[in-house]
Amino acid sequence: MDQRVKKKATIYDLSVLSGSSPSTVSAVLNGTWRKRRIKESTAETILGLAERHQYTTNLQARGLRRSRSGLVGLMLPVHDNRYFSSMAQTFEGHVRSRGQCPVVVSASRDPEEERRTAETLISYSIDQLFIVGATDPDGVHEVCEPAGLKHINIDLPGAKAHSVISDNYEGARMLTEAIIRHFGNDAPLRPDELFLFGGRNDHASRERIAAFHATKKALLGADPEDGVQSSGYSPDITLRAFETFYQRHGKLPRALFINSSINMEGLLRFMAGRPAEMFSELVVGCYDYDPFGSFLPFPVIMVRQNVEAMITKAFELIDEPPMVPQTFLIAPELIQPRSALKGPLDTLKDIA
Amino acid sequence: MDQRVKKKATIYDLSVLSGSSPSTVSAVLNGTWRKRRIKESTAETILGLAERHQYTTNLQARGLRRSRSGLVGLMLPVHDNRYFSSMAQTFEGHVRSRGQCPVVVSASRDPEEERRTAETLISYSIDQLFIVGATDPDGVHEVCEPAGLKHINIDLPGAKAHSVISDNYEGARMLTEAIIRHFGNDAPLRPDELFLFGGRNDHASRERIAAFHATKKALLGADPEDGVQSSGYSPDITLRAFETFYQRHGKLPRALFINSSINMEGLLRFMAGRPAEMFSELVVGCYDYDPFGSFLPFPVIMVRQNVEAMITKAFELIDEPPMVPQTFLIAPELIQPRSALKGPLDTLKDIA
DNA sequence: AGTTTCTGCACCATCGATTGTGCAAGCGAA
DNA sequence: TTCGCTTGCACAATCGATGGTGCAGAAACT
Numbered sequence: 001m002d003q004r005v006k007k008k009a010t011i012y013d014l015s016v017l018s019g020s021s022p023s024t025v026s027a028v029l030n031g032t033w034r035k036r037r038i039k040e041s042t043a044e045t046i047l048g049l050a051e052r053h054q055y056t057t058n059l060q061a062r063g064l065r066r067s068r069s070g071l072v073g074l075m076l077p078v079h080d081n082r083y084f085s086s087m088a089q090t091f092e093g094h095v096r097s098r099g100q101c102p103v104v105v106s107a108s109r110d111p112e113e114e115r116r117t118a119e120t121l122i123s124y125s126i127d128q129l130f131i132v133g134a135t136d137p138d139g140v141h142e143v144c145e146p147a148g149l150k151h152i153n154i155d156l157p158g159a160k161a162h163s164v165i166s167d168n169y170e171g172a173r174m175l176t177e178a179i180i181r182h183f184g185n186d187a188p189l190r191p192d193e194l195f196l197f198g199g200r201n202d203h204a205s206r207e208r209i210a211a212f213h214a215t216k217k218a219l220l221g222a223d224p225e226d227g228v229q230s231s232g233y234s235p236d237i238t239l240r241a242f243e244t245f246y247q248r249h250g251k252l253p254r255a256l257f258i259n260s261s262i263n264m265e266g267l268l269r270f271m272a273g274r275p276a277e278m279f280s281e282l283v284v285g286c287y288d289y290d291p292f293g294s295f296l297p298f299p300v301i302m303v304r305q306n307v308e309a310m311i312t313k314a315f316e317l318i319d320e321p322p323m324v325p326q327t328f329l330i331a332p333e334l335i336q337p338r339s340a341l342k343g344p345l346d347t348l349k350d351i352a
Numbered sequence: 353m354d355q356r357v358k359k360k361a362t363i364y365d366l367s368v369l370s371g372s373s374p375s376t377v378s379a380v381l382n383g384t385w386r387k388r389r390i391k392e393s394t395a396e397t398i399l400g401l402a403e404r405h406q407y408t409t410n411l412q413a414r415g416l417r418r419s420r421s422g423l424v425g426l427m428l429p430v431h432d433n434r435y436f437s438s439m440a441q442t443f444e445g446h447v448r449s450r451g452q453c454p455v456v457v458s459a460s461r462d463p464e465e466e467r468r469t470a471e472t473l474i475s476y477s478i479d480q481l482f483i484v485g486a487t488d489p490d491g492v493h494e495v496c497e498p499a500g501l502k503h504i505n506i507d508l509p510g511a512k513a514h515s516v517i518s519d520n521y522e523g524a525r526m527l528t529e530a531i532i533r534h535f536g537n538d539a540p541l542r543p544d545e546l547f548l549f550g551g552r553n554d555h556a557s558r559e560r561i562a563a564f565h566a567t568k569k570a571l572l573g574a575d576p577e578d579g580v581q582s583s584g585y586s587p588d589i590t591l592r593a594f595e596t597f598y599q600r601h602g603k604l605p606r607a608l609f610i611n612s613s614i615n616m617e618g619l620l621r622f623m624a625g626r627p628a629e630m631f632s633e634l635v636v637g638c639y640d641y642d643p644f645g646s647f648l649p650f651p652v653i654m655v656r657q658n659v660e661a662m663i664t665k666a667f668e669l670i671d672e673p674p675m676v677p678q679t680f681l682i683a684p685e686l687i688q689p690r691s692a693l694k695g696p697l698d699t700l701k702d703i704a
Numbered sequence: 705a706g707t708t709t710c711t712g713c714a715c716c717a718t719c720g721a722t723t724g725t726g727c728a729a730g731c732g733a734a
Numbered sequence: 735t736t737c738g739c740t741t742g743c744a745c746a747a748t749c750g751a752t753g754g755t756g757c758a759g760a761a762a763c764t
Contacts, residue, residue, distance in 0.1 A: 008499060010720055021744045026721055036723090037742055054498070059475040060421065061720035063412040064749045071476075079431070079440040079456070080697050088431040092458055101472050104431070104456045106444055108700045120453050123411040124423075146406065147360060234702035235692075268643050268692035276690070291620050292644030338628070340587075340620035345432050348460045350586035362750055373714045378751055388753090389712055413750035416719045 009053040017053070018046050029057065063125050071126040072098075075117055075140075076106045077133040077233070081262060082290045083305065087132055087154075089344035090311045100127065109233060111136035118143045118151075128318050130154055130311075135202070137161065152318045154310055156203055163327040164314045166305040168204045171287060171332040172211035172257075178301045178334055179255050179285040180219050191222040193254040197241055198263025200232045205259060208287055212257055231263060238266020246270075254281060261288035291340050299337040306330050307344075361405040369405070370398050381409065415477050423478040424452045427469055427492075429461045429485040429585070433614055434642045435657065439484055439506075441696035442663045452479065461585060463488035470495045470503075480670050482506055482663075487554070489513065504670045506662055509555055515679040516666045518657040520556045523639060523684040524563035524609075530653045530686055531607050531637040532571050543574040545606040549593055550615025552584045557611060560639055564609055583615060590618020598622075606633060613640035643692050651689040658682050659696075 011025040018025065020042060027033040028046040049055075063069035072095045076084045088104045095102035103126065107114040114131075118140045121129060129151040131140050137158025144151040145160075157163035176194075183189045196212050199205030209228055216223040229245065231238040246252060258264045264286050271279060282298040289304035309330045317328070335341065363377040370377065372394060379385040380398040401407075415421035424447045428436045440456045447454035455478065459466040466483075470492045473481060481503040483492050489510030496503040497512075509515035528546075535541045548564050551557030561580055568575040581597065583590040598604060610616045616638050623631060634650040641656035661682045669680070687693065 011722095012720075022721080023723075023745075024743060026723090027743095030722080032723090037740090039742060042742080056471060056475050058416070058477070058720050059472075060412045060415040060477050061749090062722075064410070064416050064751095065720080065722045067749070069412065069476075078697055078700070079444070080434065080437040080695055082432065082434070082437075085431045085433065085437040088456075089458065092431070101476075102457060104440075105454060106441065109702065110700075119408055120411075123408050124421075124453075125410070125412050232702040234697075234700075236694075236698060237702060262697070265643055265692060268647055271647060272690055272692040290644050291617055292642050292648070295620055295623060295648050296644070297647065297649040338624055340617060340624040342588075343432055345430055345586075345614070346588060348430070348462075348586075350461065350584040350589060363752095364750075374750085375715075375752075376713060379713095379753085382752080384753085389710085391712060394712080410750050413719090414752075416721090417750080417752045419719070 008058070009050075009055045010058065011055075013053065014046060014049050014055060017049050018042075020046060029055070030062075067125055068127045069125040070100050071103050071121075071124060072100045073121045073126045073129040074102065074104045075114065075121075075129065075131050075134065076104065077109045077135075078106050079104075083261060083288050083307075084132065086307050086344050087311070090307050091130065093344065093347065094311055094315055107134070109133070109135045111139050114140050115143050118149075122147045122149055128152075130314055130318075131158075131161075132156075134158070137163070150318050150321070152314050152321075154314055155305075157327045158325075160325055162317045162321055162325055164310050164317065164330060165204070165327060166310065166332045167329040168207035168287075168332075169211045170329075171303045171305070171334075172208035173215050174332075174334045175285040175287060175301060175303050176212050176215035176257060177219060179257060179283055180215070182283050182299060182301065183255070189220065189255055191216055191220040191227075192224050194220070194227065194257065195245070195253045195255075196228045196257040196259065197266070198229075198231050198233070198238055198259030200230055205230070208257075208259060231266065233260060233262045235262060235265040235269055238263040239269040242267060242270040252278070252282060255283045256285065258284060258286045261286060261290045261293060264288070264290070264293055289335050289341065291343075294335065294337060294339050301337060302335040302339075303332045304335050304341065305332045360410070361402075361407045362410065363407075365405065366398060366401050366407060369401050370394075372398060381407070382414075419477055420479045421477040422452050423455050423473075423476060424450075425473045425478045425481040426454065426456045427466065427473075427481060427483050427486065428456065428458045429487075430458050431456075435613060435640050435659075436484065438659050438696050439663070442659050443482065445696065445699065446663055446667055459486070461485070461487045463491050466492050467495050470501075474499045474501055480504075482666055482670075483510075483513075484508075486510070489515070502670050502673070504666050504673075506666055507556070507657075509679045510677075512677055514669045514673055514677055516662050516669065516682060517556070517679060518662065518684045519681040520559035520639075520684075521563045522681075523655045523657070523686075524560035525567050526684075526686045527637040527639060527653060527655050528564050528567035528609060529571060531609060531635055532567070534635050534651060534653065535607070541572065541607055543568055543572040543579075544576050546572070546579065546609065547597070547605045547607075548580045548609040548611065549618070550581075550583050550585070550590055550611030552582055557582070560609075560611060583618065585612060585614045587614060587617035587621055590615040591621040594619060594622040604631070604634060607635045608637065610636060610638045613638060613642045613645060616640070616642070616645055641687050641693065643695075646687065646689060646691050653689060654687040654691075655684045656687050656693065657684045 011022045014025045015022040027036045028043045033043050074091045092102045107117045114134050131153050133155040137153045138160050141160040153163035157165050213223050229241045231241040285301045287303045289302040363374045366377045367374040379388045380395045385395050426443045444454045459469045483505050485507040489505045490512050493512040505515035509517050565575050581593045583593040637653045639655045641654040
């Protein structure tokens with residue numbers, strides 16, 4: 001009946017089998033046949049044959065002809081992190097519901113890699129590109145623009161394309177305030193007891209650091225110079241920052257503002273092998289939400305960025321972009337310690 | 353100089369500009385020009401023009417002609433989980449180092465979606481497909497086989513394609529033993545104080561459950577019937593399982609074997625809003641490693657599956673597959689509480 | 705000088721689908 | 735009967751790159 005090891009059926013095969021021309025077959029299979037005034041019975045015949053012979057469209061051929069592919073790209077800094085992986089999860093849902101195919105790749109926060117990755121995706125004629133947390137969004141823009149690829153920045157803004165980012169200043173303000181207030185009036189926090197770890201010189205870090213400074217000053221009346229330890233987005237560099245701090249001061253601060261969950265992993269590394277009691281008085285604020293991180297043995301106040309809202313807004317913008325590049329802020333949410341929130345996985349059905 | 357809004361340069365454009373034929377241009381650009389005895393100076397001219405005009409290969413056209421795409425697919429159940437996201441991260445590294453383009457998609461543990469996703473990827477002529485944790489690996493195989501697509505199962509085995517999975521039995525044995533031994537001899541664990549939560553009727557769960565039973569019997573001398581609460585791979589169903597248990601017994605077990613980090617999130621949800629003291633005596637073993645999970649306020653012994661080894665083995669197998677489908681076991685590793693291990697992100701460079 | 709062997713490249717079919725255009729047959733109206 | 739409109743489809747160019755084949759001219763050899 002069917003050919004077994006044979007190659008896949010094409011419209012030409014179906015054309016021979018049905019006695020119609022390839023163009024007719026094509027029209028029937030891609031749904032434009034009514035517009036082309038193909039008889040219903042002809043269509044049925046062809047659809048039947050397609051079914052029987054397991055026809056599937058060669059999307060590379062279609063893409064070549066149409067010069068688009070049905071692929072929608074998401075470029076992440078990294079996969080292995082709950083913030084970005086929830087981004088990927090949410091993104092996939094949106095893309096699928098539009099009948100397109102999501103493609104998720106990471107570019108390691110390397111500007112060079114970011115551009116190469118964008119170029120590769122362009123070579124596959126992807127239809128849209130969502131650029132998350134790029135180190136050099138405008139560099140990616142320079143690649144997308146001449147190719148006519150619609151793109152949008154998420155999480156870290158660029159100057160040349162629309163951006164949807166979380167309101168880092170407000171989030172960091174809330175977080176700093178929550179950390180300070182957590183101590184109450186019995187043993188109030190002193191300005192030199194609250195430090196920020198993590199971050200580099202990107203827009204998000206700058207905003208967060210600015211809010212951190214401002215809020216400390218506003219609520220604690222002062223803000224020593226050395227309150228910020230940049231340590232990039234690397235657990236190990238953050239670990240070393242903690243070790244250095246510890247060597248110098250003989251202890252950790254009473255309170256920490258940690259710039260991201262990746263930096264928080266640096267704290268974990270610092271904790272490993274040291275006695276749990278060393279951290280029993282610690283209060284931590286972490287910009288990013290991780291369900292497990294929320295249940296550590298000390299209070300961890302977290303900021304959850306509203307991924308769903310960011311992605312939704314990004315789709316809106318990419319569909320009908322305003323004339324001039326704008327940046328949209330999405331309000332993040334303060335999460336109290338010991339909170340287990342629902343995430344994108346909760347929309348999937350599962351069986352026991 | 354350059355055209356700005358103009359379409360992308362093609363080999364035909366370069367052909368005109370250089371005075372060579374398209375096939376010569378093609379050969380030069382794809383590196384086969386020595387084989388075709390193209391003069392070095394001709395090649396240089398063309399490469400210069402390509403550079404100047406920002407030529408990039410249209411990979412859909414190449415893919416159509418060659419009937420492969422340079423894309424390598426990874427199909428995950430979900431993104432938003434450290435096990436799978438580390439899989440994605442590791443996979444990307446391997447694919448990139450081979451000069452190909454990784455494509456990561458998730459299929460929600462839905463057999464139907466899994467097959468559809470495979471079909472879509474096939475339509476793009478992907479070169480290889482790595483199928484991770486599929487609910488119906490053989491269903492996916494049925495789709496890949498006739499298309500001649502090389503594929504391999506990871507994490508959950510199939511009968512029809514090679515599989516690389518973690519040694520679930522041994523992992524669960526170690527984990528169960530570690531949980532039991534954690535109690536020492538002062539207040540040794542009774543068989544009815546250790547319960548397993550999570551899992552469904554898949555190969556991994558079955559192995560783990562079998563090892564759980566066997567080890568309980570071996571070390572504790574008995575194993576009550578109701579020691580296992582399946583709750584799929586869903587935090588919410590797991591939450592309900594804990595609630596039900598709690599209602600029935602008025603307390604949690606002293607010790608828990610949790611089938612995966614996703615189920616562990618169900619425990620988090622149970623913890624949320626309940627006093628921390630309720631869990632102060634708890635000992636948990638979790639099959640899966642999550643750095644934050646390792647530092648919860650009670651001892652959490654984890655099993656880390658060796659993702660790097662699994663991916664490496666999978667690439668070996670997909671490159672030169674043995675004749676008959678085989679399943680390869682990769683030893684997982686027992687992780688003591690409060691461990692912050694390095695992960696795939698640590699291979700990336702970062703700046704502070 | 706005549707023949708063979710290289711060099712260096714051009715020609716052209718091909719991958720599979722899309723889409724603008726053209727045209728024959730059928731039908732109704734004049 | 736003839737004109738004109740509609741119906742239903744076929745034709746053929748096209749998207750961009752690839753690779754088998756063939757062929758001129760130069761070089762090497764007898």
